[in-house]
Amino acid sequence: MEVILQNLTKKFPGRDRRKKKDIIAVSDFSFRIPDGKLIGLLGPSGCGKSTTLNLISGLVKPTAGRIFFGEDDVTDLPPEHRGIGLVFQNYALYPHLTVMQNILFPLQNLKGRDRLTKAEMAEKAREAAGLVQIEELLDRKPGELSGGQQQRVAIARALVKRPKVLLLDEPLSNLDARLRLQTREEIRRIQRETGITTIFVTHDQEEAMSISDMIVVMKEGIVQQIGRPQEVYDNPANLFVARFLGTPPVNVFDGKIRDGRLYIGAEAVLEGLEVFADPMPEEVCVAVRPEGFRLRENGVLSCELSGVEVMGRDISVVSRNKFSLNPQIRSIISTENQPDFESHVVRFDLIPRKVFVFRRDTEERIG
Numbered sequence: 243m244e245v246i247l248q249n250l251t252k253k254f255p256g257r258d259r260r261k262k263k264d265i266i267a268v269s270d271f272s273f274r275i276p277d278g279k280l281i282g283l284l285g286p287s288g289c290g291k292s293t294t295l296n297l298i299s300g301l302v303k304p305t306a307g308r309i310f311f312g313e314d315d316v317t318d319l320p321p322e323h324r325g326i327g328l329v330f331q332n333y334a335l336y337p338h339l340t341v342m343q344n345i346l347f348p349l350q351n352l353k354g355r356d357r358l359t360k361a362e363m364a365e366k367a368r369e370a371a372g373l374v375q376i377e378e379l380l381d382r383k384p385g386e387l388s389g390g391q392q393q394r395v396a397i398a399r400a401l402v403k404r405p406k407v408l409l410l411d412e413p414l415s416n417l418d419a420r421l422r423l424q425t426r427e428e429i430r431r432i433q434r435e436t437g438i439t440t441i442f443v444t445h446d447q448e449e450a451m452s453i454s455d456m457i458v459v460m461k462e463g464i465v466q467q468i469g470r471p472q473e474v475y476d477n478p479a480n481l482f483v484a485r486f487l488g489t490p491p492v493n494v495f496d497g498k499i500r501d502g503r504l505y506i507g508a509e510a511v512l513e514g515l516e517v518f519a520d521p522m523p524e525e526v527c528v529a530v531r532p533e534g535f536r537l538r539e540n541g542v543l544s545c546e547l548s549g550v551e552v553m554g555r556d557i558s559v560v561s562r563n564k565f566s567l568n569p570q571i572r573s574i575i576s577t578e579n580q581p582d583f584e585s586h587v588v589r590f591d592l593i594p595r596k597v598f599v600f601r602r603d604t605e606e607r608i609g
């Protein structure tokens with residue numbers, strides 16, 4: 243099912259009524275979500291991710307804008323008539339019911355032509371349990387399950403009515419690191435198997451990047467960028483997006499542009515720079531991905547070596563530079579190319595496609 247968001251806006255009344263200042267949780271959000279895709283809604287706490295999901299589910303009414311599921315305008319429909327499956331961070335299972343009864347629950351109140359016989363309900367519940375591989379747990383109560391198993395039950399319950407759209411709000415945040423990894427792969431597999439359009443909220447960029455067909459990066463209610471994860475990583479629209487994606491994070495420097503050359507301090511670090519700005523600002527921010535550094539004896543950027551962390555296949559070289567806006571510069575280098583540990587200075591060349599240039603004032607990308 244295609245989901246179309248048209249100029250969606252949600253304002254909440256501000257806490258200080260006298261000032262009459264609304265909180266704009268979501269601002270003028272338009273996006274045509276393609277059928278059958280997994281979309282990751284991503285951003286820091288308070289950026290409006292959950293509100294966007296709640297607008298799509300119908301739990302929250304928009305202040306302005308419309309929502310379509312395919313051809314149908316669902317903006318004024320209550321959640322139960324939208325054909326959605328919802329999964330929350332805290333699973334929201336009924337503790338006194340068995341796993342089977344929890345999964346059956348959404349089928350029990352179907353009315354009219356949608357009503358099912360007991361046998362039909364049981365079959366659908368078993369099918370949903372099979373999808374998330376919990377058939378052997380059907381007689382247990384939620385209290386007798388691990389966090390990961392409870393999350394699977396919540397997903398089975400959301401899938402049992404074969405929703406048109408599956409909405410997941412931080413579904414992995416109560417799981418430990420290993421289970422998170424496993425469960426996110428699981429969500430991807432289930433989504434591929436069912437082909438249900440799925441929208442997934444997370445503040446964890448790695449999680450969103452690893453399983454989404456497309457990501458939406460939000461900040462303060464405003465969509466910053468939409469695209470395929472690799473596309474957004476390789477072409478961030480602004481400094482916020484560049485900083486938000488990637489571990490270790492991008493390294494940011496104060497830079498200058500003069501005669502088509504990019505400088506960090508007195509060192510010209512890139513020649514023949516393509517910058518899209520008119521007039522061209524002189525002072526800029528330069529961001530370099532950790533994998534954008536090459537150790538070279540005569541490299542263009544000199545930094546003070548402060549440490550090396552071995553990470554198996556690669557090493558992380560930690561260094562400092564007066565013009566760096568991060569307290570430390572982190573570069574990822576292959577183990578074959580170790581720095582000279584005796585020396586206090588390391589020199590790098592920069593890989594042009596891993597270097598981004600931003601305006602200092604608006605933080606917009608210009609090169």
Ligand code: ATP
Nearest residue numbers: 254255265267286287288289290291292293294445
């Ligand atoms: P988190 O990751 O912390 O859940 P989020 O990105 O999901 O954050 P939202 O929960 O959508 O963000 O909140 C966006 C903004 O709207 C925040 O400033 C929040 O305080 C505000 N907000 C959300 N719900 C309400 C509400 N019911 N009443 C008033 N303000 C609200």
